[in-house]
Amino acid sequence: MSLTQHLSTPISSSSSAFVAHSNFNSRTKNVSLPAKRFSICKCIAAPQEAQTAYKTTVSRNANMAKLQAGYLFPEISRRRAAHLLKYPDAQVISLGIGDTTEPIPEVITSAMEKRSRALSTLEGYSGYGAEQGEKALRAAIASTFYRNLGIEEDDIFVSDGAKCDLSRLQVVFGADVTIAVQDPSYPVYVDSGVIMGQTGQFQKDDQKFVGIEYMKCTPENGFFPDLSSVSRTDIIFFCSPNNPTGAAATREQLTQLVNFAKDNGSIIVYDSAYAMYASKDLPHSIFEIPGAKEVAIETSSFSKYAGFTGVRLGWTAVPKQLLFSDGFPVAKDFNRIVCTCFNGASNIAQAGGLACLSPEGLKAMHEVIDFYKENTNIIVETFNSLGFNVYGGKNAPYVWVHFPGRSSWDVFSEILEKTHVVTTPGSGFGPAGEGFIRVSAFGHRSNVLEACKRFKQLYK
């Protein structure tokens, strides 16, 4: 890549600001930046060095060079911003990035408000908190989500979110482990693996990184991998309810997975960020499966339950029984990383989290979840009525729509161009996502209804 090409790569950024904005008239501030010239930015009285800009002699991390372009969701934002530039009056509706839209229930925000004010008082001020999280919150998470599953308060590590936890786990594992991911899957599993040095190069022909085991999840196999054809890896990333397919694994399937991990001596990193969207008869935690505590870590988040996507709060449960091959407890190393590479989640966010887990908070979260689930139903019905093969949408806020024989980026562009609705192309989640579009069900009801109206017009 030439130097000027590097310079013209826009810095990704979705629209922002602490001022009010609505989905309809988003002010986009971040579009492709013009190519920069170094000499403009020099702040010393030195002669301009026109052609040869100073370079350090520090080699770029080869792992970073393996990454393909930007992370998926900033790319979606870029395209959205470019679209708005082209059609400034378009009423763009975003069903792309899974960003929550409904206000946080008052029982939760008032706890955060209280905590904020308390920080300005002598009695209420607190500095550094325990890196693992505030005791009361750890206990509440354990009792709310893991009651009777043998996961205790001190197995819980509170964090600023699942995305960050995934990278911290990768730092724990290091470069010398092999990983398996579902195909398609949330891009962070693959990207963080590449960054850590767990993979080889990206192969353009099959759209896969060498060294990663991709476990195909398609309608044909009910979105659960055929484990008999999966090679052993050290780490298995598994997300259920699934982003992007919306599939929720059954108890029987998860038992298979746990047994597979046990037989292979693997560690499952189980992403349960959408667990509360699953129906009651389905497993909500990997630890409901016997034997899971010896093979699995579970990571989760308040983002999609409490609308905490901006507030930032999540957790990871690492059972005491989970051991490396030499018998060393994984939790001890995770704790070391949490103490050294992290400094705890924001105390205000944690106060909010505690309120989330009060009886009133839980009730309120369920109401918000039900609201998004109703959005999902509307979207599912729409695509069903148009004759599409529709997946997901029952146990997750994502609808996975099949566009057989078509490139998903082309479908993404077509939908954006013709209906001003942002979605996410399936291939962004892995090669088996090709031919699918992920429609996210987060949005104001009116926007979701309007988007569905436009889909009906386009595909009638």
Added chain:
Amino acid sequence: MISSRVKSRRNLGIGHCTKVPRNVNMEKLQNHYLFSEISRREAQHIEKYPNAKVISLGIGDTTQPLPEIIASSMAKYAQALSTPEGYRGYGPEQGNKDLRKAIAEVFYQDVLVKDTEVFVTDGSQCDISRLQLLLGSNVTVAVQDPSFPAYVDSSVIIGQAGDFKGGARKCGNIEYMKCSPQNNFFPDLEYASRADIIFFCSPNNPTGHAATWKQLKKLVDFARDNGSIIIFDSAYASYVMDDSPRSIFEIPGAREVAIEVSSFSKFAGFTGVRLGWTVVPDELLFSNGFPVINDFDRIICTCFNGASNIAQAGGLACLSSEGMKAAESLVHYYMDNAKILVETFTSLGLEVYGGANAPYVWVRFPGKKSWDVFSEILEKTDIITVPGSGFGPGGEGYIRFSAYGNRKCILEASKRMKSLFA
């Protein structure tokens, strides 16, 4: 001979070990993270003496309440999240645009840092590790000796360090640049080997020394001559009381060789709220010409999801003129604490450093092991400090006293120290 690993397995009383090998880099880490160890010792002491009135001058934890303007802005922002107009979901991973602008304007006005070069985060400790992730295992690292332990620890974790050389308590492959009274707490760069990355903290934790303009110019020139990247930790910049530089970017040429990491923790009392920032200049390039900022942005977008929006609202309030005034008076409060401590130790005839441009007082106890002095002080005065050797072999023989605490505690601590060392 039963290895401790097998023992730990047996102690847990269960059979199944995965076949996943433990990360060898984690094995290289020596003991607990320093401040976790300090906490542990404090807890032990309290258990032993439940009635002791322990005073903590150990971990540099802020103690004074947040200024009201900052706390109320966060309260308002939190409340607004329950309204349709005020609700916000994901923010840009690089930080709220207004906050990025404000940081650039307030801290870097004279040195032309752009808002697009400012990345808002949840704090320096996290940023250091994110930078390590960016840099990867194939770079060499230099640190001051003594220095904030996260630089060495994160370097070991990511795989840049060799094995610990037990005797010298140094990590092979890490260049330790001694900083002592003899060299005015600035490394003798003529004797320093080249390293890809140079961690440099000023005002310094733990020694309290604020590097002069001349010293930083030497450092920047050294980096430039060697093609190195400086990671400049300016977390205590607001504690500079004289005309020492507050940002590496005050030095000509720094934009092409340095990254600056900073934090709201120590000047806004945000140790628990979690907010900081890192500046990566556009001109900073890897050897192949690739801009470091592009890779840092990729790390921020992939391994992070932005600082809490409530914390960011607080940050913005902090950078208003009223907010800055309030933060400055907090800083002065802690610096007045530092003055008291400096006076106390000086009056006891001890060699005292720091405390003038940083909230840390660095006291020499010649001929004694710093962990022994730590224990003695704790046992006899119920005061927590930090032993200098926890910051590197160059810290042996010193104790770091933090000036964070409410005035009463600082005065009481001084009294106890006077009676112990009189």
